[in-house]
Amino acid sequence: MVGHIHSIESFGTVDGPGVRLVVFFQGCPMRCQYCHNPDTWKIGGGTEITVPQIMEQYEKNRSFYQKGGITATGGDPLVQIEFVTELFSEAKKRGIHTCLDTSGITFQPENKKRMNLFDQLISVTDLVMLDIKHIDPEGHRKLTGQPLEPILAFARYLDEHNIPVWIRHVVVPGITFDQTELSRLGQFIASLNNVKALDVLPYHDMGKTKYEKLGIDYVLKDTPPLEKSQALAARQLILSAIRKTRASSQSLK
Numbered sequence: 001m002v003g004h005i006h007s008i009e010s011f012g013t014v015d016g017p018g019v020r021l022v023v024f025f026q027g028c029p030m031r032c033q034y035c036h037n038p039d040t041w042k043i044g045g046g047t048e049i050t051v052p053q054i055m056e057q058y059e060k061n062r063s064f065y066q067k068g069g070i071t072a073t074g075g076d077p078l079v080q081i082e083f084v085t086e087l088f089s090e091a092k093k094r095g096i097h098t099c100l101d102t103s104g105i106t107f108q109p110e111n112k113k114r115m116n117l118f119d120q121l122i123s124v125t126d127l128v129m130l131d132i133k134h135i136d137p138e139g140h141r142k143l144t145g146q147p148l149e150p151i152l153a154f155a156r157y158l159d160e161h162n163i164p165v166w167i168r169h170v171v172v173p174g175i176t177f178d179q180t181e182l183s184r185l186g187q188f189i190a191s192l193n194n195v196k197a198l199d200v201l202p203y204h205d206m207g208k209t210k211y212e213k214l215g216i217d218y219v220l221k222d223t224p225p226l227e228k229s230q231a232l233a234a235r236q237l238i239l240s241a242i243r244k245t246r247a248s249s250q251s252l253k
Contacts, residue, residue: 003083004046006039006075008054010061016099016127016166018068021058023087025072027079029105031145032133033219034172036207040075051087058096069097069126078106081117088124101129104154105146122163127196129166130155134176135185143175152188159192166197171226171234173203182234186241190249200235202226 004026009015012022024037026046035041058070070091077084077100088098100121108114122128132151134140140148158165167189171177189195203226211218 001083001086002048002050003054003080003087004044005049005054006037006046008057010057011064012071015071015073015101016069016129017097018066019064020068020071020099021054021061021065022071022073023054023077025074025077025080025084028075029079029146030076030103030133033143033175034170034203034205034207036204036210037075038207038211038214038216043079051083051090054087055090055094058091065096069099071099071101071129073101073129076102076105078102078104081106081121085117085121085124088121092124097126098124099127099129100125101131103131103133103144104151105144107150107154107157109153109157118157122158122161125163127164127166128158129168129199130158131168131170132185132188133170135181135188139175139181143172155188155192159194162194164196165192165194166199167195168199168201169238170201170203171231172220173223173226173230175223177226177230177234179237182237183241186238187245189238190242190245198235198238200231200238202228202231 006024006026008024009022012020015022024040026040027043028041058065072084072087084100091098107118134143134148137148169185203223205220205223205225208218208221
């Protein structure tokens with residue numbers, strides 16, 4: 001099987017635990033207004049690479065990855081779910097930790113054939129870094145061009161199968177930097193039992209130059225970057241909502 005790969009980072013430190021080989025998959029159905037990798041959107045582009053070629057790169061630096069592993073990111077690796085499954089299956093044979101970085105947008109619980117593919121993938125996945133872009137359905141569609149429900153359904157599916165999850169959420173001034181929305185996100189996270197970490201990331205505009213080179217309009221060009229202190233405040237709002245929701249749930253039992 002051949003995968004379409006945008007690029008590979010040999011020593012990633014922010015894409016899962018430890019030092020990792022990070023594989024950026026080509027192709028993504030989302031059109032997030034703040035995406036800093038619009039060159040990964042096109043499906044079918046990139047460089048054709050096989051699993052043995054990726055594993056060869058991993059083995060060259062295996063000693064650096066003892067507390068890390070392999071992360072599939074993108075783009076969105078679920079666009080090439082069969083190839084990710086083949087990659088992770090080979091990794092597990094070699095005792096390598098596997099991490100999937102995705103929004104879950106391709107999740108289709110009503111499609112049995114598709115669900116079989118997801119079942120196969122999670123059987124060889126140690127951790128999912130799940131991007132929740134916006135907790136409001138209308139706001140999500142405006143921000144990403146895609147519906148919210150598949151993402152929340154994917155989160156519930158991972159919870160049902162006890163797959164560890166790290167939630168990632170980018171806070172954007174005027175869009176997701178909102179007390180009500182952050183509290184709603186916390187309330188949803190509180191309904192999950194498999195969340196092991198919460199990364200709240202401040203919006204930045206470092207992708208502007210890339211958009212200009214690609215001839216793509218950068219919709220958020222007038223939106224200022226979020227300060228780290230504001231991102232920390234947003235994280236506290238989410239955590240507070242998680243605690244309050246769980247406490248309320250316990251009191252009703």
